Amino acid sequence: MRFDLIFKHADMFIDGIVMTLELTVASLAIGMLIAMPVAVLRTMRLPYIDAVLRGYVFVFRGTPMLVQTYLVYYGLSQFEFIRDSFLWAVLRSPFNCALIAFSLNTGAYTAEILRGAIEATPKGEIEAAQAIGMSPLRMLRRIVIPGAFRRALPQYGNEVILMLHGSTVASIITIQDILGAGRTLNGKYYLAYEGLVTAAVLYLALTFLIAGAFGIAARHLQAHLRPASTR
Amino acid sequence: MDKIVGYLPILIGGMGVTIAVAILSMALALTLGAGFATLYLRGGRLGRAVTTSYTTIARGIPDLVLMLLFFFGGERAINSVLALMGYERISLSPFFIGVVTLGFIFGAFLAETFRGAYLSVPHGQIEAAQAIGLAPRRILGRIIFPQMLRLALPGFTNTWLVMLKSTAIISIVGLQDMVGLADKAGKATREPFVFMLAVILFFLALTAVSGNLLHRLERRYRPGF
Amino acid sequence: MQGLEPSGALRLAVRDLHKSYGALEVLRGISLEAHQGDVIALIGASGSGKSTFLRCINQLEDCSQGEIFVNGEHMDLVHRKGRRVARDPRQLRRIRSKLGFVFQSFNLWSHMTVLENLIEGPTQIHGMHRDEAVTLAQSLLERVGMKGREGAYPAQLSGGQQQRIAIARALAMQPEVMLFDEPTSALDPELVAEVLAVIRDLATEGRTMLLVTHEMAFARDVASKVVFLHKGLVEESGPPAEIFGAPKSERLTQFLKHVRLN
Numbered sequence A: 001m002r003f004d005l006i007f008k009h010a011d012m013f014i015d016g017i018v019m020t021l022e023l024t025v026a027s028l029a030i031g032m033l034i035a036m037p038v039a040v041l042r043t044m045r046l047p048y049i050d051a052v053l054r055g056y057v058f059v060f061r062g063t064p065m066l067v068q069t070y071l072v073y074y075g076l077s078q079f080e081f082i083r084d085s086f087l088w089a090v091l092r093s094p095f096n097c098a099l100i101a102f103s104l105n106t107g108a109y110t111a112e113i114l115r116g117a118i119e120a121t122p123k124g125e126i127e128a129a130q131a132i133g134m135s136p137l138r139m140l141r142r143i144v145i146p147g148a149f150r151r152a153l154p155q156y157g158n159e160v161i162l163m164l165h166g167s168t169v170a171s172i173i174t175i176q177d178i179l180g181a182g183r184t185l186n187g188k189y190y191l192a193y194e195g196l197v198t199a200a201v202l203y204l205a206l207t208f209l210i211a212g213a214f215g216i217a218a219r220h221l222q223a224h225l226r227p228a229s230t231r
Numbered sequence B: 001m002d003k004i005v006g007y008l009p010i011l012i013g014g015m016g017v018t019i020a021v022a023i024l025s026m027a028l029a030l031t032l033g034a035g036f037a038t039l040y041l042r043g044g045r046l047g048r049a050v051t052t053s054y055t056t057i058a059r060g061i062p063d064l065v066l067m068l069l070f071f072f073g074g075e076r077a078i079n080s081v082l083a084l085m086g087y088e089r090i091s092l093s094p095f096f097i098g099v100v101t102l103g104f105i106f107g108a109f110l111a112e113t114f115r116g117a118y119l120s121v122p123h124g125q126i127e128a129a130q131a132i133g134l135a136p137r138r139i140l141g142r143i144i145f146p147q148m149l150r151l152a153l154p155g156f157t158n159t160w161l162v163m164l165k166s167t168a169i170i171s172i173v174g175l176q177d178m179v180g181l182a183d184k185a186g187k188a189t190r191e192p193f194v195f196m197l198a199v200i201l202f203f204l205a206l207t208a209v210s211g212n213l214l215h216r217l218e219r220r221y222r223p224g225f
Numbered sequence C: 001m002q003g004l005e006p007s008g009a010l011r012l013a014v015r016d017l018h019k020s021y022g023a024l025e026v027l028r029g030i031s032l033e034a035h036q037g038d039v040i041a042l043i044g045a046s047g048s049g050k051s052t053f054l055r056c057i058n059q060l061e062d063c064s065q066g067e068i069f070v071n072g073e074h075m076d077l078v079h080r081k082g083r084r085v086a087r088d089p090r091q092l093r094r095i096r097s098k099l100g101f102v103f104q105s106f107n108l109w110s111h112m113t114v115l116e117n118l119i120e121g122p123t124q125i126h127g128m129h130r131d132e133a134v135t136l137a138q139s140l141l142e143r144v145g146m147k148g149r150e151g152a153y154p155a156q157l158s159g160g161q162q163q164r165i166a167i168a169r170a171l172a173m174q175p176e177v178m179l180f181d182e183p184t185s186a187l188d189p190e191l192v193a194e195v196l197a198v199i200r201d202l203a204t205e206g207r208t209m210l211l212v213t214h215e216m217a218f219a220r221d222v223a224s225k226v227v228f229l230h231k232g233l234v235e236e237s238g239p240p241a242e243i244f245g246a247p248k249s250e251r252l253t254q255f256l257k258h259v260r261l262n
Helices: A003-008 A010-044 A049-062 A065-078 A087-091 A094-119 A123-131 A136-173 A178-189 A194-221 B003-042 B044-060 B063-084 B094-120 B123-131 B136-173 B178-189 B192-220 C050-057 C089-096 C114-124 C130-143 C159-172 C189-204 C216-222 C240-245 C250-258
Strands: C010-021 C024-035 C039-043 C065-070 C077-080 C083-086 C099-102 C177-181 C208-212 C225-230 C233-238
Touching: A003 A010, A003 A178, A003 A194, A010 A049, A010 A094, A010 A136, A010 A178, A010 A194, A049 A094, A049 B192, A065 A087, A065 A094, A065 A136, A065 B136, A065 B178, A065 B192, A087 A094, A094 A136, A123 A136, A123 C099, A123 C159, A136 A178, A136 A194, A136 B063, A136 C114, A178 A194, A178 B063, A194 B044, A194 B063, B003 B044, B003 B094, B003 B136, B003 B178, B003 B192, B044 B094, B063 B094, B063 B136, B094 B136, B123 B136, B136 B178, B136 B192, B178 B192, C010 C050, C010 C208, C024 C050, C024 C065, C024 C208, C024 C233, C039 C050, C039 C216, C050 C065, C050 C177, C050 C208, C083 C089, C099 C159, C114 C130, C114 C159, C130 C159, C159 C189, C189 C208, C189 C216, C216 C240, C225 C240, C225 C250, C233 C240, C233 C250
Parallel strands: C039 C208, C039 C225, C099 C177, C177 C208
Antiparallel strands: C010 C024, C010 C065, C077 C083, C225 C233
16 A cells, blocks of 8 residues: 555645535535425425425435436436537536536435425324314414424434435546545546545545434434433 | 437346346445354454544545546556566456445445344343254354344345446446446437436335335335344 | 392303204203303213313304304304304304313324414514513413413423423413313323413403313312203302302213212
């Protein structure tokens, strides 16, 4: 192992970490913005709208994120009317393409996680809210959603890790994320291990950090599930 | 748009490659999963430590990173061993690397599934089997194993569906599966959208059909009847 | 002291309430009035419809026929898609906020602390200032003997404690009428007494209450009026002394034979 080369290019890996985190966090944030209305609407089972949303979730959960990314990055450029439109300014950048594909992907998974958590709201808690005269919207905001977020936390933590791992697809469309940095290092010096091992270690470390953070968050937010220390 | 018709046989052949990779990877994953689950349950403290390290690595590192590491690093490592022994250099095919990578990763998921299923078999049933004098081997074969299969089925379904989608990354190291072929064809015809859309439909068909079959199996063998 | 004569204004009136599940009619025309200070115990075998009746009053279940008045306000119900629902959801919410409901299974909001459960209604529905709601909550917690547990989550409390909090939560809305739906049925036997003590306190202070219960001794001691339901109808009603001491109908006599009074 040529550790000297890894340290010589430490800044490349640091830039890679920043890029990976940027892409992951932004995708998760946009994905959450997509997921919340999708999840809530899906629990309402509205005709037509539900079919559309089910289709969205089915397509994005049923196909590889790599293919979804290809479709946005390579696929959309096939159409002249897109290349000629203002959209091209957005779609020309690999980062934006990755962001669009990743957000739609994690949005679909997160929507399903949230929907499950919303539907797991105890019926009695809803009745108690109705009984004091809460409106449906207020009930959603005060009782259903806050409860659902807490219930969804462990699964969402998992989704965050999957998104981090999935974001490696970005390096395939030339984005210099952690994996991109590793591949660049290997390519530059004709190495077989160093760059990729470094990338693997960094991803492993980030995975641990995320898992740990969600563990701590769960302990705070799910305090209501813990028996009291004192009686 | 009509160009895709000419490519259809090739794409369907690619789908065959995807299915073959998935089935072989699953066979390897099942073997590794069963082996490591046994190691965890029977291997004492060392067995647990080994299994935990394996699942941590396999689940904590992105599939793409592991695959590239196996593809570039694996070949180099094998060849340096072969060189020491005086053999010729070999080169590993993307197909082989893909199967090894996915088998390695999803073996870890299945190891957890099997471990959970084993521990879910009520201990009282094992005691009841001991009480009527069944030998340990027969307890495993007649009491634990049949129940484990049913308990593990939902986890297996999930692993299969996730793995099916993961096969897509193997095209990156050159596998001519349906993703690789569609990527090539899309570039050749300058119609990448059409070909990627076709791949999406193929994947949806694969996940829908196999998911449906497995879910039906789950319903049939649901624990507790 | 508390007789059958109305001791004050009419708080709740139900006229000819019907409800069916398909072909099965579980409520077959029940009428009932509660004046200020009345404590009405609803008794009857399981399946007699007493819980359903209580749940219909605040529309947790829809009724197929019948009228409901709370504090003189008529609940405006209309038929829509085969169900009978409130014409104006806002009116329903206003009426519900005047009816305190206590559930058999407590139904505290599990992601909120005790204090948050108590101030949720006052701040969100009544628009009360948080400080004021907290003061109110504190005094209610003292009343139900739960002072000092403001920060606890429901899952950290025993069933009896949870039910006392649920009662305080209902009281925090300052309701005109309290509805209790078998408040002790889900409790371990040793926890029943602490909840009944709280309800008894409320009765003696002149709260208007409807109480579905299996605790006959408690109904006899606390209620001003007892209503015996059988198969969706009021079979017999009257002051507890008459109902328990001199039942007129054969069915009530049979029913009382099968339940222990103490």
